[in-house]
Amino acid sequence: MKKDKKTYTILYNAALPTNKQKEKMLVHILSEYRKYEASPTEKLFRLITVYPWRFAFGLSAVQAVLCTMIWGTGYTNMVLKVLGG
Amino acid sequence: MNSFFEVLNHPVEAFRNNNKVAAWLLVASTILINSVFEPLLVWFAGSWYTDPDIYLMLRTTLLGCVSYLAICAVFWAICKCFGSKTPLKTYFQTWGLTFFPTLLCSITVAFSEAFFTVFWNNSIWGLLISIVFAGILIWKTILYVIFIREVTGLKGGRMIGAFIVAGIMIIILALLDGYVGLKTPIL
Numbered sequence: 001m002k003k004d005k006k007t008y009t010i011l012y013n014a015a016l017p018t019n020k021q022k023e024k025m026l027v028h029i030l031s032e033y034r035k036y037e038a039s040p041t042e043k044l045f046r047l048i049t050v051y052p053w054r055f056a057f058g059l060s061a062v063q064a065v066l067c068t069m070i071w072g073t074g075y076t077n078m079v080l081k082v083l084g085g
Numbered sequence: 086m087n088s089f090f091e092v093l094n095h096p097v098e099a100f101r102n103n104n105k106v107a108a109w110l111l112v113a114s115t116i117l118i119n120s121v122f123e124p125l126l127v128w129f130a131g132s133w134y135t136d137p138d139i140y141l142m143l144r145t146t147l148l149g150c151v152s153y154l155a156i157c158a159v160f161w162a163i164c165k166c167f168g169s170k171t172p173l174k175t176y177f178q179t180w181g182l183t184f185f186p187t188l189l190c191s192i193t194v195a196f197s198e199a200f201f202t203v204f205w206n207n208s209i210w211g212l213l214i215s216i217v218f219a220g221i222l223i224w225k226t227i228l229y230v231i232f233i234r235e236v237t238g239l240k241g242g243r244m245i246g247a248f249i250v251a252g253i254m255i256i257i258l259a260l261l262d263g264y265v266g267l268k269t270p271i272l
Contacts, residue, residue: 051094052227053185053220060220068212076211080204083218084197 092182096228099182100235108181112271115188116149119269123195130199145266152262152271156180159254160237167247169237179236183228186221191269193217198268229255 017025038046048055067075088107092099099107124137157176164171197204197214204210233239233248255272262270 048227049097049231052096052231053093053224056186056224056227057216057220059223061216064212064215064219068208068215073206073208073211076208076215077205079215079218080197080201080211083222084194084201084204084214 093185096182096231097235100179100231103175103178104182105178108178108184111184111188112153112181115184115191115269116146116153116271118188118191118195119149119267119271120145123191123198123268126195126199141266148262148265148267149271152258152267153181156255156258156272159258160251163251163254164233164237164239164247167237167239167243167250169239169247171237175236180232183225183232186224186228187269187271189217190221190225193221194269 088099088102088104091102092104092107092111120142124142128135128137154177157180158173160180161171161173161176193214204214229252230248233244233251237244237247239247258272259270262272
């Protein structure tokens, strides 16, 4: 029985990757990751295109608050006149 | 329902999956809100003293359909000139996926028209409706950029060229839609 256990351990250890193989795998994973790492433009595109309404209404809120603070109801009336049907 | 959430939140994937049922449902809802819901709301709110006209509703519905077909044909023609190989059918099936902001716009226009006095000269309500209108415009522009990028198959300068020319055509068609009585352009 003891002998069998040892045989299995030898077989198990033989199936494991060596340190050299492990290193190779790590290098491969890192190089693949670098390939898919997004550039700043891609990151910005993704930020805008995933949940686009979030970006649109966020930007719109900032401009509407700023313009209303500067021009008051003159600005809101103008938007209503142009886009309000 | 999941496909509607995909159109709303992940438009790039929605364009790749090409869900034509969601696209056409959005277009049909926008047209019906423009042609049927808006006159009825104005009538119920009592802003105008005219009864809803069935003939006018049918005419606006028909013009809405024509407007959608026209913008798709214009996209196809312009993009073909710039070297796109996308067939006309794909434009009919995918442009409707950009209609969430248009649908929201038609609802907002209906309410702003029916309750005009609430928004006029009122800084708080005016500010809120300005946020909605400007947000809709930005949202639609984002979807337009994604559409050109994902559907036409154009790259670089050709994509930018098609974007500018089709943008000019959108403005012209929007003015034409306003002229024929479509308060929210079906574009």
